[in-house]
Amino acid sequence: MIQIENLTFEYGAGGFRLRIPEFALGYRDRVAIVGPSGSGKTTLLNLIAGLLTADTGRIAVAGTEVSALSDAARRRFRAAQIGFVFQDFALLDYLSARQNILYPYRITPALTLDDAARDRTETLAAACGIADKLERHPSALSQGEQQRVAICRALVTQPKLILSDEATGNLDPESKARILDLLFAQASEVGAAVLAVTHDHELLPRFERVLDFAQFREGTAT
């Protein structure tokens, strides 16, 4: 699913430097990334998503060499192949839960909003237990419900890879496990791999693999 070889990335001359000689992630894998703050965990997610460009090395996702794509192709690739789940949910307050889930279809021509996408919204919402809350705005939802909406948004486009950045960081301990299980279950449904940054060591047993980032860090990142 993901192949990384001889990756290097540097934030400015003499700043934080990330170096990953080799990393691989299989289809449907669930891998946690741990490490101290500033070790480059989020930077790696951004490099995989094509939001940052590596200085050297190769990143391939689902057979596509991301680092070789043009900006436009990277955007199309990101929209179609990658789902994001953020720590702060990143929901839009002015859209209902349903509109938030379908938001990716509204912002990129790479995705076409059709009946199938609308049906998937219903199915995902039902699976995540928010079917009756689809017309509510985020301000009328609990934090757990907001993260469920964010998970639905990440999965509605049927991506091959879910990148999760502290997705459970703002939730209470009970909700953390539930949300993570939900993310795994729904990712399995669409056949997506999950690469999740987390600081929560209690959740690590739920992952198939843990990648400790301390080994890759050179310098200091934010």
Add this chain to the structure above:
Amino acid sequence: MNALYLAFAYLRYHWARSLVLILVAGLIIFVPVATRILLSTSERALVARGQATPLLLGSRGSRLDLTMAALYFSDERPDPVPMREVEAVWDSGLAIPIPVHTAFSSGGFRIVGTTLDYFDFRDLTLRDGRGLSVLGDAVIGADVAEALGKTVGDTLVSAPENLFDLDGVYPLEMPIVGVLAPTNSPDDRAIFVDIKTAWVIQGIGHGHEDVVTASDIASGSAALANAAVVQYQRITPDNIESFHFHGSQDDYPASAVIVVPNDTRSATILKGRYLDSAAPAQLIEPAAVIQGLVDRIFRIKSLLDVVTAIIAVAACAAVGLALFLSYRLRAREISTAVKLGARRGMVLRLLAAETVTLLLISGGIAASGALVVSRNAGAWVGWLLALGA
């Protein structure tokens, strides 16, 4: 399409903020447009009335007062012009003179004593009733009828000029015999009577009981006219024969005389006759007087334009700041959209769609307002001009 969808969703959710921005932007657009419409309508109305009145004859004095009194029935009272000047114009055969007497009022509206020629000259038509035919008849403008709730068959009483002057002007009760169709001109706010009726109000003409009766003549008693003789305050079929005028009609006053020359040559000859600055009367072109007034108003308008522009710039800056702060607050949303695959251009398009939507709604509201102003400008300007008068 998606950008508009999201823009509309954003504006709808933040409706209070959107409403304030829309109203502010709408006002920025509406105020100068409405001002321009009203001013140009005022200019047209003022100039049209002036241009429709070829020449104006009056006593020498303020040309503006004379014009305002004769055309707009304002409170200004130019020195009266004697009726011999009207006769002089008649006798010249160069023009038709139409005297107007605007010294009195009733119910807050000016009583305009004139001749039947005035109605033809101004192309006034009756909505109800008939025209002036008998001494004491009154025909009222459309606004007078509406404001006073009067119609044909009702009566009007002229306002006494001085309650404590026993020798002064006494109120005269006048039957309303006709109501004019609206014209969006000062005529709507005037009470028209025959000029002789105006003279009756002024006390130049009057009616009273016979001082000498048949029994007096039979008994050979001396006739004595004193305060016991009943003066009529209403002209009726029974007493109309007793109304009479004292003195020479040549000396009877008019506020001004509208002069309608036969042709340009006649107008030129007539103007030449009143060039002598020592002559008691003057013949003026109201259009030139009004144009001078309009030029003055439009010089003030230039100042108003500058003030409006300054306010508009300040308001635009405030709206721009509000939008800029809004965009800064939405930096996280922009970042999310980019991560989910949006182009930065798409985000800009989304923000532009919001701004354009706001401006379109504001523009729509301003345009609707301007349309309302435009449709009613004639009536409002007529009302404003009458109010000013």
